Amino acid sequence: MYKYTFSYAKNKDQKCMEIETAVVVWTMLLGDRFPIVHEFVTFLQEKKPAKVINRDQWQSFLDFVSTDLSNYDESSACKSMMTKRENNDILI
Template sequence: MEVAGCSAGIFLMEEWRKGLKSMRVDSLDKLRKALPSLQQEMVSPYNFKDFYTFSFKYCLTEPRQKTLDLETACQMLSLVLGSRPHVASFLRFLQEQSEYKAMNLDQWSAFLRFCDEIKPDLRNYDESQAWPLLLDNYVEWAKKGMVTKS
């Protein structure tokens, strides 16, 4: 179901109807029956990436807002990414550091790619690749923590 142009907590009736129509849903019973396939559709990598981007944009509350405050970003990352590798430690990093106050869409998108591509022990992280500085700083922080635990 595609829902475009909505704000946090707000779905316009026109958008809702357009989404239901695209799913060929015209009753609560059909919606109930469609939900399992919709959930299944969301876990495919292609669709999940769209949902992940949507979840960032959904939390933007002002017309020209480009970033999410870290509290909101952390809550959404936890909600949307759950127990994927790096999520828990990245959230700890965001809470402990003091340099960043907000997260932009580039950082948000790169973190999903980071979770998908970088091994939990970070051994395949290549700092010469074009990762946002936020992720470079996270890796540096995480590696220090790994050394301390050893």
């Protein structure tokens, strides 16, 4: 379901999803399963590192996040979108 949500949630005439929309959808779909989503959403809302999320970033998000970030791989393709620092800040 997550894979197909991007196409339905973004505006028809745009290739990217507004960050505000992504935040709502991530919270609804993943917030209960992955508690780190709430921290990531807070980061996006406070730091505003991006205005939109593209399809590749959307698809990579599930690979990036797990309940404890145990699957975090600094060398993954997702690194350009999200980077975990030593103090556990996540950068986009």
